Amino acid sequence: MEDPTASGSSSTKLDPEIYSRIHPRAYLERFLAASYRPSGRTPPSFRPVQIHTGSISTADGSALARLGDTTVVCGVKAELAEPDAGAERRGWAVPNLDLPAVCGSRFKPGPPGEEAQVWSERLWELLIENEVISLEDLCIEPGRSAWVLYIDLVCINYDGNAYDASVLAMIAALRNTTLPKARWDEDKRRVVCSRKERVPLQVKNLPIPSTFGVFDGQHLLADPSAFEEPLLDTIVTVTVDDAGRIRVQLAGPACVGGVDGLKVVGQCVQAARARRKEVLGVLDGT
């Protein structure tokens, strides 16, 4: 393969690292002309997934998910609260993603930024609409007490596609979660929990997202990295669940440079189905 970083016409040699910073677009174009990406991946290939569960003992369930270099830690902590009027039989699931200043130079300390807000919201939608867990299962005594699952996610290294990594960390942490056996004590008018007996949380559905980026209206890049993300026209996330149901989320124009948007989505759906099998293999291995 010809070295795509070597500048053809110009006689001055430019360090590839500097070139990638000054002309990121041209840099990526040169790689893609040779059907490779700067990381050495081909356009349709995803990064390897690694999942470890249960390493944080202060949480009721925890997991660490790595997607290449993107690393997300998820901890689930259960507390008790009185159900809302009108939803007496439902508990709560409260997912929040934090992109702290540790994880990359463009993240600043302070309240969650736009990305973190959008992704937290999407994690919540995924939990509820794909029925990953049933909120009714969290009820201990209707109208009196129910579990609140605080699902906190922390990204400790950001290298693109934190949403996919977050979903994996969240699902793995929920599957690792056990709750103390609890019952409502009518005399004391409160919930008492067993110190010894714990019940695993029922995870009912495993929706797995796969994210793709469209570059320059013609290249479909699976699982974009932090370098590629800002250069993409459109980002497509396809989530496939146990029942084969599909959810497509698009950010950006559906039609770029004359490419038929629907055709692109069709490709993404196909790739997402194949990717789901691969990811489930890793999840089941933990």
Next chain:
Amino acid sequence: MSTLINFDRRRVNGPEKSAPPLYFDDDDDDDEVEEEDAQPSSARPSPSQRVGRAPSSVRPIFLETGLIPSAPGSAYLEQALTKLVCAVYGPRQLKSAVSMSSERGTLSVSLKYAPFATPARKAPLRDAEDRRLSLRVRAALAPAVRAESFPKAGVDVFVHVLQGDGEDALVCAAVMAASAALADAGVEMLGLVVGCCAVRVGLPGTGPRWLDPCEEEQRRARGGVGVTCLPALGTVADLWQWGELSLDEVDEMADECRSKCDELHHVAVKVLLESAKRRLGRS
């Protein structure tokens, strides 16, 4: 009154109010309902006996640098249950115009707990505790960092605690990880900073002293001392003390911590040497 106190439109919100569960012991009758933390004093081991560790033992440390590739310098530290990551960014441009004219660079340290890092959940609101610990870590690092080597610029140290076990021990762990991360980032320093802490339990003048206390031990202690130092120069960077201790006790404890710091220094040096070798091998 509590309405909307936990509400933040930038986050997914749960109920207005929630509480950690209350436990009862399965053997006993339900009458024995008690808080998770409050154990009956009879169930505790003798207060002057340390469970599972020698009085002067420091829990084994796992330290590795360069685990956050997007940061110029980073370190991950694990010490028994304590787990934290540290990233160093900079020297980079400062936002405020005031420090732009300074001959010396600015070192800022920010320590943050993950919400699941402690037995009781830490709601992600601005926490005074985090800022207090940040300042303590900064006080330890400041004497080591050659701030004159990056005038008008700033170096940011971020520590994120994934799990903590004992506040003083956490500060010491954060200092060690941060100085390794600073070295990994190539920030000029006079030496590596490491820290060690000790507590004293029991009655004044009699109780034993325990190094590197965990959460439970720190809660039971009468007082404690923490020392951070630069063993390479033989100087102390920062010292703090809390609780009720005599001057002699403080002296003894600080001395023991200092000699332990020499051992910890070797650990940090070994880790950095290995990572430097790896880097040379790569290029």
